[in-house]
Amino acid sequence: MKANSKSKISRRSLLKSGVAATTAAAAGTLGAPMIWAQSNIVLRQSGTGVSAFNEIAAKAKEDLGITMEMTALDSDSVAQKVATQPKSFDIADIEYWMCKKVWPIGNMQAMDTSKIKNYDKIVGIFKDGKLTPTSTIAQGTAPHTVSFVDGANGKSFSSEETGWMTMIPTIYNADTLGIRPDLINRPINTWAELLNPEFKGKASILDISSIGIMDMAMVCEAMGEIQYGDKGNMTKEEIDKTIGIFTEAKKAGQFRAFWKTFDESVNLMASGEVVIQSMWSPAITAVRSKGIPCVYQPLKEGYRSWGGGLGIAAHLSGKELDAAYEYINWYLSGWVGGFLMRQGYYSAAVETSKEYMSADEWGYWFEGKAAKGDIVNPQGVKMESAGAVRDGGSFYDRMGSVACWNAVMEENQYMVRKWNEFIAS
Secondary structure, three states: OOOOHHHOOOHHHHHHHHHHHHHHHHHHHHOHHHHHHHHOOEEEEEEOOOOOOHHHHHHHHHHHOOEEEEEEOOHHHHHHHHHHOOOOOOEEEEEHHHHHHHHHHOOEEOEEHHHOOOHHHOOHHHOOOOOOOOOOOOEOOOHHHHOEEOOOOOOOEEOOOOOEEOOEEEEEEEEOEEEOHHHHOOOOOOHHHHHOHHHOOOEEEEOOHHHHHHHHHHHHHHOOOOOOOOOOOOOHHHHHHHHHHHHHHHHOOOEEEEEOOHHHHHHHHHHOOOOEEEOOHHHHHHHHHOOOOOEEEOOOOOEEEEEEEEEEEOOOOHHHHHHHHHHHHHHOOOHHHHHHHOOOOEEOOHHHHHHHOOHHHHHHHOOOOOOOOOEEOOOOOEEEOOOOOOOOOOHHHHHOOEEEEOOOOOOHHHHHHHHHHHHHO
């Protein structure tokens, strides 16, 4: 059989075109997983134990073909690592107050928001500071104040959206005191209860200065001892008085212990050694999952809040940088948000999480509705029965009652020195 000279096709070119077509079809069917799996991409993520889950790494591998190596540290250690070991991480899973400490050093690169598929779905807290158009912005290092820089190589924070973010926001929450209602047996409605002598030897506070000082401020203000100009930016005199009040309480035996990780706080509360303390949402979830009563107690003065995000190391480039953006886009697309909302957090693109939660879960965690069936934690362990209502109510009830954000203040070095003296006292 003779081929027409005008349409002559060699066997080699036919095979090549066939392989290309097959590969293209497969890529179109399988999408990113096949591409990244072939590239053998490994990204090292450093963060805290509240979001460094093996399940997230496994799902990223399944969906994207990217291997995530998760390292979980306490908050101060994460910030120190990002600031002093620039080549030891690819993705920084950190809180916004840390930006003031780590961003000026230059170990992270600004992120182009045009590459973020769900940017328009990110809540206003991270853009202009407002949950709703009428919201009042709380004291402290509110995330939006350190969210943007003035360009790809920007070193200064911008007060408005610029298209370049320090981090892409992922999770946040409204924090309060955790209590053991079965061991207290009376209502608790104020931060001042942390220093109530009734709980001598059974109270605890977290040993992370930038967070703990804000809990202290909420307590001192609730007691009527100090009226701060700005709890998130104290004067030296305010720092001295705040630390002084807690040092006096410590010397009187008020505190059973000080903790740095949520595992430590879980053990203190679950054992009954502590009945009232600073807590994080995963710790409350963990205690309840053990069948032990534990309440994240709404307080009349409001919540101390925090927000976290994913930042990219300055050294990333090429396909690793592309993979990092792909991973962060995936992180905001819903599955991770749904997973982490089951321990009480909120997703920055909260609406995308709804698709990965049952109507009952969404009603319980986001809308503040009574559960219609069992509510489980991220690992599928039952933690609530039908009829349970989330402590503090709905998303808007809780995030609408934020009094302050975790903060790094102008007198941070002085504060940290005083904090260390308190812990050592």
